[in-house]
Amino acid sequence: MAALRRTQALGGVVARLTRLTLTPQQPRPTVLTSFLTAKTQSRLTSACSLLHTSSSHRDLMQFFDNKKNWGETEVKVGRAWKIEELRIKSNEDLHKLWFVLLKEKNMLLTMEHACEEEYQVFPNPERIDKVEESMKHIEDVVKERNRAYFLLETGEDGERPGALTTDDLGQHVYKKFAEHFIPEWMNPHARRIRDYAASSKFSRLWREQKYLEKKKARTRMRNHVYMLLRRFPDMDMDVLQQKYPEVNVRALRHHKRARGHHLKNLG
Numbered sequence: 001m002a003a004l005r006r007t008q009a010l011g012g013v014v015a016r017l018t019r020l021t022l023t024p025q026q027p028r029p030t031v032l033t034s035f036l037t038a039k040t041q042s043r044l045t046s047a048c049s050l051l052h053t054s055s056s057h058r059d060l061m062q063f064f065d066n067k068k069n070w071g072e073t074e075v076k077v078g079r080a081w082k083i084e085e086l087r088i089k090s091n092e093d094l095h096k097l098w099f100v101l102l103k104e105k106n107m108l109l110t111m112e113h114a115c116e117e118e119y120q121v122f123p124n125p126e127r128i129d130k131v132e133e134s135m136k137h138i139e140d141v142v143k144e145r146n147r148a149y150f151l152l153e154t155g156e157d158g159e160r161p162g163a164l165t166t167d168d169l170g171q172h173v174y175k176k177f178a179e180h181f182i183p184e185w186m187n188p189h190a191r192r193i194r195d196y197a198a199s200s201k202f203s204r205l206w207r208e209q210k211y212l213e214k215k216k217a218r219t220r221m222r223n224h225v226y227m228l229l230r231r232f233p234d235m236d237m238d239v240l241q242q243k244y245p246e247v248n249v250r251a252l253r254h255h256k257r258a259r260g261h262h263l264k265n266l267g
Contacts, residue, residue: 063110081134170203230260
C-alpha cells in the first residue's frame, strides 16, 4: 500500500509537470504546402536513410525515471565509469557517453525534486554521485588527450597559463590568465572596488587564526604524548616519534609532566 501511494503521488507530480507542450500549434496545411512538403521529403529520403534517432517524445517523460521504479525504495544500479575504461574508448564514443550521462543526470535531478515535493524517499541518491564521477572521468580523459596532442604538435600542454595572485580577501590563489581591455593597475574602477586596508586586516586576522589553530593542535598532541609516556614507559620511542613527528618525543621523555607512578621516570 505504501508503494502504491508513493507511485500515485509521483504520478500526480508527473501529470502536473507534463501538461506543458513543447510543440506549437501548426497551421492547417494547404494544397501547395502539402505538395512542397511531399517533394522535399522525397529529396531528403536518400540523404537521411542512414540517420538514426531515438524515439520521439513530445512530452516531458524523458525527464522522469521508468514507471516501474516509481514508489520503489531501492533501485539496482551499477558503478561509475572508471578512468581506465574510458581511456580505451574513441572520441566519438566519449561524446555519445557524455550526453547519455547528461540526460541521466537531468532525469535523476528531476526525480529527486519530484520526491521532495511529495515528501517521498528518493531511491538510491548515490546515483547522482556516480553519474557526476563518470562525467568527471570523461573530462579528465579528454584533457589528457588534448594535452598529449598539443605537446606533440607545439611542445606545450595547450592549457591556459596562470599564476599565483592575490584575491579580494588578500589570500594567495591560483588563477588562470584572462584577457582584459586594460590592465588592472590602470583601471580606476577596479582599484576603487578593492579595499586594500580591509584586505590587509582580514589577512592578518586570518593568519593569526590559523597560527592559533596550529598551536592548539600541537599542544593537544604534546599532552597526548605526555599521557602515553606516563602510562607506558617501556614503549618504543622510535615508533612513537614516527607516529607523532611534530613533537620531540625524546625531549618530552625527560619532562616532569611525563612522570608516572613507576620507577622508570627520567624527568
